[in-house]
Amino acid sequence: MPIPxxxxxxxxxxxxxxxxxLLAEVSNLFELQEPETVYKTSSAQKKSIEEAKxxxxxxxxxxxxxxxxxxDEWLSE
Incomplete structure (x- = not known):
């Protein structure tokens, strides 16, 4: 089917x-397709990410x- x-x-x-x-559900669906949120990271967070990589x-x-x-072991202590 043509897009228009x-x-x-x-x-x-x-x-x-x-x-x-139903309208709320449709609205949620459209909101899911919005551009991803850009998160700002601190220098400490960036360092942790690089170390993990x-x-x-x-x-x-x-x-x-x-x-x-x-x-589980840690939580049971």
Whole structure:
């Protein structure tokens, strides 16, 4: 279906919606497609990120299962 025709059909359907909950869901869907949020990081955060990247490159990583196990052990102390 050509894009202009699809847009027209969607607009027509939106005009027919009377359900506030459904309109809210459609609104949320459109908001998800907004550009990603840009986060500002401090120099300390940037340093931590770079260190983590280097650790990953060096193979100094823990898989998710091991991480969960270590977290559970720590929480049970």
């Amino acid at each position: 025709s699809l847009k027209d059909k969607l607009i027509d359907k939106l005009r027919e919606i009377e359900d506030p909950a 280097q650790q990953a490159k060096d193979g100094r990583v823990v898989d998710n299962e091991q991480s969960d196990k270590e977290s």
